[in-house]
Amino acid sequence: MAASSKNLVGTEPLEGVYTSTQHLVQLEGSARDISFVAKKPVQQMLAGRLASRIRGRGLIFEEVREYLPGDDIRSIDWRVTARTGKPAVRIYDEEKERPALIVVDQRANMFFGSRLLLKSVSAAESAALCAWRILGSGDRVGGIVFNDTEIDNVKPHRSRAAVIGLCDRIAAKNQALNVNLPEERGVGQLDKVLSLVANLAHHDHLIVVISDFDGHSAVTRDLMLRLAVANDVISILVYDPFLLNLPASGQMVISGGRTQAELSFRDAGMQRAIRDFATNRGRDLGAWQRELGLPMLPLSSAEATAPQLRLLLQQAAWQQRRR
Numbered sequence: 001m002a003a004s005s006k007n008l009v010g011t012e013p014l015e016g017v018y019t020s021t022q023h024l025v026q027l028e029g030s031a032r033d034i035s036f037v038a039k040k041p042v043q044q045m046l047a048g049r050l051a052s053r054i055r056g057r058g059l060i061f062e063e064v065r066e067y068l069p070g071d072d073i074r075s076i077d078w079r080v081t082a083r084t085g086k087p088a089v090r091i092y093d094e095e096k097e098r099p100a101l102i103v104v105d106q107r108a109n110m111f112f113g114s115r116l117l118l119k120s121v122s123a124a125e126s127a128a129l130c131a132w133r134i135l136g137s138g139d140r141v142g143g144i145v146f147n148d149t150e151i152d153n154v155k156p157h158r159s160r161a162a163v164i165g166l167c168d169r170i171a172a173k174n175q176a177l178n179v180n181l182p183e184e185r186g187v188g189q190l191d192k193v194l195s196l197v198a199n200l201a202h203h204d205h206l207i208v209v210i211s212d213f214d215g216h217s218a219v220t221r222d223l224m225l226r227l228a229v230a231n232d233v234i235s236i237l238v239y240d241p242f243l244l245n246l247p248a249s250g251q252m253v254i255s256g257g258r259t260q261a262e263l264s265f266r267d268a269g270m271q272r273a274i275r276d277f278a279t280n281r282g283r284d285l286g287a288w289q290r291e292l293g294l295p296m297l298p299l300s301s302a303e304a305t306a307p308q309l310r311l312l313l314q315q316a317a318w319q320q321r322r323r
Helices: 021-026 078-084 119-136 160-175 189-200 218-230 268-292 305-322
Strands: 050-066 088-096 100-105 141-146 151-157 206-211 232-239 251-255 260-264 296-300
Touching: 021 119, 021 160, 078 088, 100 119, 100 160, 100 189, 119 141, 119 160, 119 206, 119 232, 119 296, 119 305, 141 160, 141 189, 151 160, 151 189, 189 206, 189 218, 218 232, 218 268, 232 305, 296 305
Parallel strands: 100 141, 100 206, 206 232, 232 296
Antiparallel strands: 050 088, 141 151, 251 260
């Protein structure tokens, strides 16, 4: 799936190939029942708020436990005390605002799709859904939108106008994608972006990285680790299932910009090379999830974005509660 025409940001795009500011803004309603997990494994989902490690008289109830010397007597739960015959206190976690940065990959490698959407569109929709949900929780939201040569930095703000502005940047980068992009691509652009994010988000940020992680390296892993040390990091891995289920016959023409190549699916060596590429990338990123302890959520461009994202975040929360 591809498109050679360039659309204006405000116009109706070719469905599944491009997106628009209008479409991304319309996703606000679909984002209302999406929730993010908290870094601290408490027993509830936190929608866009970070649970502080400092206990106090906050807004999120955590537990009832036996009274200990030094506890504030104002926290005594008299009903539980009367029922058990032992002094008990209610413990709360303080809520603490956290700004959010959404990192959105719109490089040429994202301009691919075999079924419902291009990966670039899936990434754009995911970013908009996350931004609307974070704003709905009362936190500031901004983002980094990048392609092979440019990086747009949108500072976090708490307003609909700010989210619409972020959607506009995403749509502009998305609609600049086409099959005639220059063959010279930005080497190390993903690492450059993550380094910028690390310099902006020193601590207590929610960072959502949405990419296919094309070109990842040991440097990418180290930057993700640096981000995860003092921030909440969620990685959304956008993929197309085509590479995982190659046809047994037929041909495909692929383009890297000005050059093209024809692949024959009857070639067993070619099929093996493509499968190995897809498998190795998944293995590398899966290892990151285990080693770094950060969610790596696989989002297919062959399915609708909002239901997938909702389910993936629910599964991540369930896994976190088990830890």
